[in-house]
Amino acid sequence: xxxxKLIEVKEDILxxxxxxxxxxxxxxxxxxxxxxxxxxxxxxGKTSLILRTIAGLRDHLRLGVIEADIESKVDxxxxxxxxxxxxxxxxxxxxxxxxxxxxQGLGELKAADLDLVIIENVGNxxxxxxxxxxxxxxxxxxxxxxxDDKPLKYPLMFSICDVLLVNKIDYLPLSDFDLEAMRKxxxxxxxxxxxxxxxxxxGAGIDQWVGWxxxxxxxxxxxx
Amino acid sequence: xxxxxxxxxxxxxxxxxxxxxxxxxxxxxxLQIGKLSDxxxxxxxxxxxxxxxxxAAEGARLKxxxxxxxxxxxxxxxxYETQTADLGNLICPNCGEADNAALVSxxxxxxxxxxAQ
Numbered sequence: 522x523x524x525x526k527l528i529e530v531k532e533d534i535l536x537x538x539x540x541x542x543x544x545x546x547x548x549x550x551x552x553x554x555x556x557x558x559x560x561x562x563x564x565x566g567k568t569s570l571i572l573r574t575i576a577g578l579r580d581h582l583r584l585g586v587i588e589a590d591i592e593s594k595v596d597x598x599x600x601x602x603x604x605x606x607x608x609x610x611x612x613x614x615x616x617x618x619x620x621x622x623x624x625q626g627l628g629e630l631k632a633a634d635l636d637l638v639i640i641e642n643v644g645n646x647x648x649x650x651x652x653x654x655x656x657x658x659x660x661x662x663x664x665x666x667x668x669d670d671k672p673l674k675y676p677l678m679f680s681i682c683d684v685l686l687v688n689k690i691d692y693l694p695l696s697d698f699d700l701e702a703m704r705k706x707x708x709x710x711x712x713x714x715x716x717x718x719x720x721x722x723x724g725a726g727i728d729q730w731v732g733w734x735x736x737x738x739x740x741x742x743x744x745x
Numbered sequence: 746x747x748x749x750x751x752x753x754x755x756x757x758x759x760x761x762x763x764x765x766x767x768x769x770x771x772x773x774x775x776l777q778i779g780k781l782s783d784x785x786x787x788x789x790x791x792x793x794x795x796x797x798x799x800x801a802a803e804g805a806r807l808k809x810x811x812x813x814x815x816x817x818x819x820x821x822x823x824x825y826e827t828q829t830a831d832l833g834n835l836i837c838p839n840c841g842e843a844d845n846a847a848l849v850s851x852x853x854x855x856x857x858x859x860x861a862q
Contacts, residue, residue: 523862528766530856534754534776616747647783648747651854673833677781680848702833705844709816709835712847 538652542620545627545655552633555741556623556640557734558656560678562671563644565664566688568596569721570730571639575603577731582636582738587626589618589643596641606630617648620655637738646675657741664689665696669703672710680710684717686730691720748784752792756802758856763801768861771802779812779853780829805859812853816846824849 533539549556561567571586578584586607588597600607608629610622623640632638640656642649661682663671666689672679679685685707687700700718707714717733719726755774763771778784790807797803813826816835823839825846836843 523769525772525860525862526766526768528762528768528859528861530758530762530774530858532758532856534751534758534854534856537754537757619750651747651751651782670833676829676832677783677852680781680852706833709832709844709846710848712819 535652538619538621541624542653542655545620545624546657549627549632549655549657550741550744553742553744554627554632554635555637555658555738556627556632556654556656557637558640558642558649558654558659559662560642560646560649560659560682561644561662561664562646562667565644565662565667566721567641567644567662568599570662570686570688570719571600571641572603573721573724573727574639574731574734575600575605577727578637578735579603579605581735583634585630585632585635585638587618587623587630587638587640589622589641606635612643616643616645617652618642618654619652623654623656636742637734646671646678650675650678650681658683658737660684660686662686662688663703665692665698669699669706672703672706676710679707679714682711682714684715684733687716687718688721690718690725691723748788748792751784752789752796755789755807755856756793756796756800759802759805759859760800762859763861766861769801770862771805772860772862773806773808774802774859775808775810775857777810777812777853777855777857779851780814781851782854801861810857812850814851815849817849818842819845819847 584605586600589610589612594609597607597609608626610626659682717730786809815826817824818837820842821840825838835846
């Protein structure tokens with residue numbers, strides 16, 4: 522019987538994806554194309570937010586959208602109806618996008634000619650949080666009807682995002698959603714996160730979000 | 746939900762180390778997974794058993810070390826562990842400060858070591 526050896530591995534399980542993501546980020550830095558990864562539960566307003574964002578930025582920036590629906594093409598068609606380039610990724614039942622899938626999508630979009638590409642990730646708060654897509658910024662939406670306890674149930678997602686958009690604030694008067702409690706919970710997980718309150722329905726707060734994004738893209742394009 | 750692609754990565758890394766160490770059979774693999782991850786241990790093992798058939802890692806047992814959730818108190822600088830269930834009610838055991846802390850560990854996704862022969 523051969524002797525049992527203990528082999529030190531000490532490797533990150535997701536190292537391959539992290540490497541692909543880092544290469545993609547660097548490649549996009551060279552072509553000055555900023556990539557935003559938008560994540561949330563189903564029905565929290567990802568597509569509505571993208572349509573609002575397009576309306577606010579289309580005169581200033583060249584935009585593209587990568588849609589990741591498991592089956593339908595509904596979201597991509599809504600974006601394309603605005604005259605914005607949209608690519609539908611066939612995730613084949615996958616619960617998330619990874620950096621390889623996003624690289625393919627960017628190729629189809631001819632992203633090198635664009636200033637900003639937004640990924641509409643698969644709607645769920647679990648899996649997309651684990652996979653780096655190569656995006657420069659991670660943005661998530663939490664909508665008021667989902668409840669203020671979501672940071673407790675899906676802490677990883679809240680811990681990895683740069684921006685949290687609290688959507689559907691027009692519902693606040695009808696709900697017991699505690700903004701202050703939510704804010705404390707999120708900041709404990711992620712003290713650097715920016716929290717903005719919006720309503721894609723009424724347009725409240727959209728100027729702040731669009732202004733933030735425009736400034737980020739301009740800063741990104743001025744990087745060497 | 747994403748155990749399958751994770752398991753594929755684990756197997757790939759393990760087989761690479763098995764080759765470079767010249768071992769024929771992997772007996773166990775120790776993973777370090779942060780408590781913030783939603784991976785299910787049972788499914789990881791099931792997928793691993795399925796994917797590793799016919800490889801040097803067939804039959805290897807996955808040992809999962811759950812890395813604790815640790816916070817750093819912004820008021821007094823003390824570091825403390827907490828449970829996922831207590832995330833909504835963070836209180837520093839040193840100074841009593843509530844809801845004023847930063848996450849320092851709990852997101853690990855690591856292969857630590859493996860036993861092989």
